[in-house]
Amino acid sequence: MEILDILIIGAGPIGLNCALEAEKNKLTYLIVEKGTIVNSLYNYPLYMRFFSTAEKLEIAEIPFISPAPKPGRQEALEYYQGIARQKNLNINLYEKVLHVNKNEGIFDIETSKAKYRAKNVIISTGFYDIPNLMNIPGEDLSKVKHYYTEPYPYAQQKIVVVGSSNSAVDAALETYRKGAEVTMIIRHSEISKSVKYWVKPDIENRIAEGSIKAHFNSELTAITENSVIFKNENGEITEIENDFVLAMTGYLPDFDFLRNSGIDLLGDCLNPSYHPETMETNVSHLYLAGVVCGGKDTHLWFIENSRIHAEMIVNNILKSTIKNEL
Structure with missing residues (x-):
């Protein structure tokens, strides 16, 4: 050889x-x-x-x-x-x-x-x-995606995007503009400073006007067939309706x-x-x-x-x- x-x-x-x-x-x-x-x-x-x-x-x-x-x-x-x-x-x-x-x-x-x-x-x-897994109940459901390619499958769907990095922000903005109802679950107190400088103002403005909902200092704790459950920094638990989870967790x-x-x-x-x-x-x-x-x-x-x-x-x-x- x-x-x-x-x-x-x-x-x-x-x-x-x-x-x-x-x-x-x-x-x-x-x-x-x-x-x-x-x-x-x-x-x-x-x-x-x-x-x-x-x-x-x-x-x-x-x-x-x-x-x-x-x-x-x-x-x-x-x-x-x-x-x-x-x-x-x-x-x-x-x-x-x-x-x-x-x-x-x-x-x-x-x-x-x-x-x-x-x-x-x-x-x-x-x-x-x-993928960097969240290790939470329901993460293995088919509705959970760790890779995002394009926004069209998520039109008129209730989407949860996990994360605040470039991939999460791109997914949130693109799906929102194709008609998805987008909620971001973000562990930190703000959008990541590493987000591309020409995109960061866009996501911040969409959040500020309420077009995209964002829960800062929050963490996803469970995923079901029709909802997601998350908690905020005070330990308060919230459940919302959901069709797809885009887990952009790295x-x-x-x-x-x-x-x-x-x-x-x-x-x-x-x-x-x-x-x-x-x-x-x-x-x-x-x-x-x-x-x-x-x-x-x-x-x-x-x-x-x-x-x-x-x-x-x-x-x-x-x-x-x-x-x-x-």
């Missing part, structure tokens, strides 16, 4: 960037992705726009041309999938990595379809695949996979252990790239500030290779 220089887990923007950097330095590599190319972006809301401008989303100095100041989901899909196609990157799609084990200096990687061997492994799996990396790969997870936020200058974890030659580095602090890393990980990792691999050859 061929021993690859690098096996990359995840074909998101940063995984693609790692592959381009490997190819530039004539290292053998393979990307293994459990979905499609930039799978997380594919699952974003259909009309989502990035906070970053196009040039901040570029990889490998390949221009990202967008007619709008902030590119949207479809433009990003075209850009990243176009790069994979034009550069003919080595990618296996719809293949999930199950285990990563290191034996005598070489990684054995088992997937849902095959087995591979590699000198180095880069985990660039993001965090969008596992997402988490696959901590079990990281832990089973030998990576130490530190503190309450389960931050993976890695060297900030090389991105190498406590397992030698096993690297992290992109937003997976943040643990539960999923707001720390995004495309714009983690594009540099690819060059950092490949440079360290090259230095290690030269050192071993001396």
